[in-house]
Amino acid sequence: DAKTTQPPSMDCAEGRAANLPCNHSTISGNEYVYWYRQIHSQGPQYIIHGLKNNETNEMASLIITEDRKSSTLILPHATLRDTAVYYCIVRVLVPNNDMRFGAGTRLTVKP
């Protein structure tokens, strides 16, 4: 997705926080930031999304800068099972319905 820029790969030590950055400098006021991940050959899995405020759920935290031009997905205590490709996507909630994925960041959690 040309609207977002992510590093192609990152490493993280098991038990440490994984901080995955995403740049979306052209984001519009009504566009949300979504994060998905894809473990091995499974279908992508929703993680979290947000508009302006920081968000947290049982999987991760999403930190969005005040100007909304970038965000960071935080996995607070990475495990080996968090090794996956992480996708950052920006899109409006309605009326457009499409969800287009870019190349993502391949996160490798190492023991």
Add this chain to the structure above:
Amino acid sequence: DAGVIQSPRHEVTEMGQEVTLRCKPISGHNSLFWYRQTMMRGLELLIYFNNNVPIDDSGMPEDRFSAKMPNASFSTLKIQPSEPRDSAVYFCASRNHGGRGNTGELFFGEGSRLTVL
């Protein structure tokens, strides 16, 4: 909930043969998506439906590809004739579009791995 169900999980066929991939979305979801994933091109959106109506098929590679959604609980993606370059994993996904409190979360099936020889 059984989730999004795709079939077949694996298919190996010869060039020129017709391939039909099937998808059953999550009950109550009104949007359905077909994606194709390859190492070279990543995860590509092929087509999506709202309330069984195709909304955007601009990602469908060519006329050999067609998709239908005859009812809310079933969709097919057909390739005729198939070519080796169609080898990929095809994912189906669904969600409840536009509902109050809707998060826009997409639920994916496990994919259909297609190999065209």
